[in-house]
Amino acid sequence: MSGALTPFLAATIRTATPLALAALGELVVESAGLINIGLEGAILAGAFGALAGAAAGGVAGGYLGAMLGGLLIGSLFAFSVLVLRADQIITGMALTLLSVGATGTLYRAWFGAAGVSLSAPTSGPRAIPGLVALPLVGEALFRQPLVTYFAYLLAPALAWWLFRTHAGLALRAIGERPEAAATAGVPVARMRTLAVLTGGLLGGLAGGTLVLAQAGTFVENMSAGRGFIALAIVVLGRWRPLGVALGALLFGAASAMQYAFQAMGWTAPYQIFLATPYLLTLAALAGAMGRARAPAALGRPL
Amino acid sequence: MVARSHAIRSVIVALGAVGGILAAIVLLLMLGRYDVAAALDALWTGSVGSWYALTSATLVRAIPLMLTGCAIAVAFRAGVFNIGAEGQLLAGGAGAAAIALGIPDAGSIALLLALTAGVLAGAAWAGIAAWLRRRFGVLEVISTIMLNFLALYAVSFLVRGPLQEPTHAYPQSSSIAAAARLARFPGAGRLHVGLVIALAATLCLGWLLRHTAAGFRLMAVGESPTAAASAGQIDVGRVSTRAFITSGALAGLAGAIEVLGVTYALYEDLSPGYGYTAIAVALLAGLDPWRIVPTAFLFAALEAGAGAMQRDAGVPSTLVAVIEALLILGVVTAQAIRHKRAGDEMNLTIAEPET
Numbered sequence: 001m002s003g004a005l006t007p008f009l010a011a012t013i014r015t016a017t018p019l020a021l022a023a024l025g026e027l028v029v030e031s032a033g034l035i036n037i038g039l040e041g042a043i044l045a046g047a048f049g050a051l052a053g054a055a056a057g058g059v060a061g062g063y064l065g066a067m068l069g070g071l072l073i074g075s076l077f078a079f080s081v082l083v084l085r086a087d088q089i090i091t092g093m094a095l096t097l098l099s100v101g102a103t104g105t106l107y108r109a110w111f112g113a114a115g116v117s118l119s120a121p122t123s124g125p126r127a128i129p130g131l132v133a134l135p136l137v138g139e140a141l142f143r144q145p146l147v148t149y150f151a152y153l154l155a156p157a158l159a160w161w162l163f164r165t166h167a168g169l170a171l172r173a174i175g176e177r178p179e180a181a182a183t184a185g186v187p188v189a190r191m192r193t194l195a196v197l198t199g200g201l202l203g204g205l206a207g208g209t210l211v212l213a214q215a216g217t218f219v220e221n222m223s224a225g226r227g228f229i230a231l232a233i234v235v236l237g238r239w240r241p242l243g244v245a246l247g248a249l250l251f252g253a254a255s256a257m258q259y260a261f262q263a264m265g266w267t268a269p270y271q272i273f274l275a276t277p278y279l280l281t282l283a284a285l286a287g288a289m290g291r292a293r294a295p296a297a298l299g300r301p302l
Numbered sequence: 303m304v305a306r307s308h309a310i311r312s313v314i315v316a317l318g319a320v321g322g323i324l325a326a327i328v329l330l331l332m333l334g335r336y337d338v339a340a341a342l343d344a345l346w347t348g349s350v351g352s353w354y355a356l357t358s359a360t361l362v363r364a365i366p367l368m369l370t371g372c373a374i375a376v377a378f379r380a381g382v383f384n385i386g387a388e389g390q391l392l393a394g395g396a397g398a399a400a401i402a403l404g405i406p407d408a409g410s411i412a413l414l415l416a417l418t419a420g421v422l423a424g425a426a427w428a429g430i431a432a433w434l435r436r437r438f439g440v441l442e443v444i445s446t447i448m449l450n451f452l453a454l455y456a457v458s459f460l461v462r463g464p465l466q467e468p469t470h471a472y473p474q475s476s477s478i479a480a481a482a483r484l485a486r487f488p489g490a491g492r493l494h495v496g497l498v499i500a501l502a503a504t505l506c507l508g509w510l511l512r513h514t515a516a517g518f519r520l521m522a523v524g525e526s527p528t529a530a531a532s533a534g535q536i537d538v539g540r541v542s543t544r545a546f547i548t549s550g551a552l553a554g555l556a557g558a559i560e561v562l563g564v565t566y567a568l569y570e571d572l573s574p575g576y577g578y579t580a581i582a583v584a585l586l587a588g589l590d591p592w593r594i595v596p597t598a599f600l601f602a603a604l605e606a607g608a609g610a611m612q613r614d615a616g617v618p619s620t621l622v623a624v625i626e627a628l629l630i631l632g633v634v635t636a637q638a639i640r641h642k643r644a645g646d647e648m649n650l651t652i653a654e655p656e657t
Contacts, residue, residue, distance in 0.1 A: 035441075037443065080635065084635050085641070086634040087634050087638070089443055090634045091631065091634060094634070097578070097626055097627040098624060098628070098631070101626070102620075104620030104623065105330075105334070105623075232448055235444055269463055271456070271458050271459040275455040275456075278448045281448055285434060285438065285445060287438055299441055
């Protein structure tokens with residue numbers, strides 16, 4: 001059993017890492033009462049940024065490029081929605097489309113439409129001494145690339161920040177009642193801008209993870225809907241960082257399950273595994289798993 | 303007089319949009335150091351420059367874009383952010399395929415039943431999100447995204463399971479009987495009578511929105527739900543639910559028509575993202591169904607021409623996505639600025655209500 005468990009858990013964590021990063025970023029955005037469906041675009045821009053950055057400066061340059069790519073989408077969202085007051089849903093859709101188009105065009109223009117797959121350096125797994133020796137889960141959880149450990153730390157850190165610090169409470173106040181928060185002296189516009197930029201940055205990092213810790217190359221559209229999955233994870237995690245981390249693991253496990261069953265030659269419709277997390281998300285939205293309450297101002301026109 | 307100035311303005315906006323798109327394409331081509339003349343030539347011949355391209359490529363693509371564009375328009379007009387047209391289209395395609403394959407000997411009755419099944423399946427798929435919104439206040443943006451994924455997995459399951467072709471070699475259904483297919487126009491390549499259905503639906507929807515009480519209620523709810531409820535005595539929940547379901551029905555019809563008029567079988571990649579392009583189509587048309595006819599044609603021509611541009615001039619076809627995105631951003635920004643101006647003027651007289 002443990003022979004099958006380690007690869008399954010390791011695959012779960014691997015799939016969950018970019019999802020968790022992107023979803024935690026979106027959680028920050030949604031806590032401020034905004035919803036950025038351009039997250040998918042931020043992940044893709046991050047993946048492309050990782051390829052470009054890695055060509056210039058190795059793995060570190062790749063992660064830098066990834067974050068800049070995500071930040072670019074975040075900045076465009078912040079400018080359109082917070083400054084120009086454009087509709088956030090439509091802006092988000094447009095930015096995702098822009099990212100798909102721009103990364104695809106640049107990739108084909110630079111590397112040719114034939115698609116010579118270009119390899120980027122990858123950051124290999126690093127074992128954490130001591131923890132890696134834990135029975136059952138050690139190998140799977142603690143022999144991972146550095147970015148995974150960053151995600152492990154980010155979830156509790158964000159939980160503490162959002163619920164235990166002044167700034168975090170102020171951000172959530174904006175998400176509940178922006179006018180009241182503004183009256184109480186919270187710098188609403190500035191905090192929302194920072195929240196959106198943080199979301200873009202983490203989305204970009206998620207894209208960077210796909211290239212630099214997993215695929216080792218860029219493929220057009222390689223975000224493959226992960227930005228939308230991250231939106232689901234935020235709901236499933238009931239707008240709480242640790243819940244979001246668990247939600248990411250659930251989606252990761254669902255996808256790992258699919259491969260595990262395929263490897264075992266079991267021909268049951270694998271779509272059921274892929275569909276289950278979405279069904280759970282819909283159920284969570286309908287309040288089937290306790291009240292999943294969104295920030296009150298979520299998605300409301302500014 | 304008012305009507306004429308309105309018409310002139312529409313023409314100016316349309317010319318501006320086409321000019322803007324062309325300017326953006328030329329600029330991006332020059333930035334990428336492509337052969338601009340060759341690329342534009344390919345764009346032209348691949349979209350409207352030949353009878354074959356016009357009918358078999360552009361008009362065939364315009365049909366689903368018109369219907370999904372209307373789906374987006376009717377929802378957005380009512381203040382419902384249905385971005386699930388893609389999933390509703392797939393549901394409609396699956397419903398139509400299931401019926402058309404299920405009664406192979408029913409001839410043209412099968413065609414009618416299959417179209418109806420597509421409409422109902424699309425409506426039902428949107429109905430889930432509409433119900434979640436009305437019953438639990440679930441944001442339709444999130445639920446429709448979930449339902450898009452679920453529709454994709456459902457079709458993926460169907461074409462590998464219950465609806466798979468008998469040899470079980472390919473992830474697709476068997477071909478639909480010839481009698482249950484939408485007829486093609488003679489001498490017009492792959493162009494089929496779905497065009498007539500799409501035009502009729504678009505014209506009807508435009509008329510309903512402009513000239514009926516139901517259309518007025520729908521737009522009142524979209525403009526201001528609170529005002530519609532208090533001043534207009536309108537049942538806001540019911541109106542937006544109906545708009546949502548109508549939207550799904552139109553997208554479902556688009557899916558049914560794709561299966562019955564173009565692919566003749568159910569595939570996973572039935573739609574190259576029509577449900578998403580539709581958002582650009584509808585926004586550029588100002589959410590007005592009648593104006594969706596030209597914008598759907600424009601986007602269909604762009605996407606058809608982009609393929610030719612990639613083939614003949616080596617220009618990445620993804621350029622079109624950039625153009626579409628810039629267009630959408632331009633339109634929402636212009637709207638926001640107009641609203642802001644109107645809002646600033648209003649503020650002089652009426653205090654902004656607490657939101």
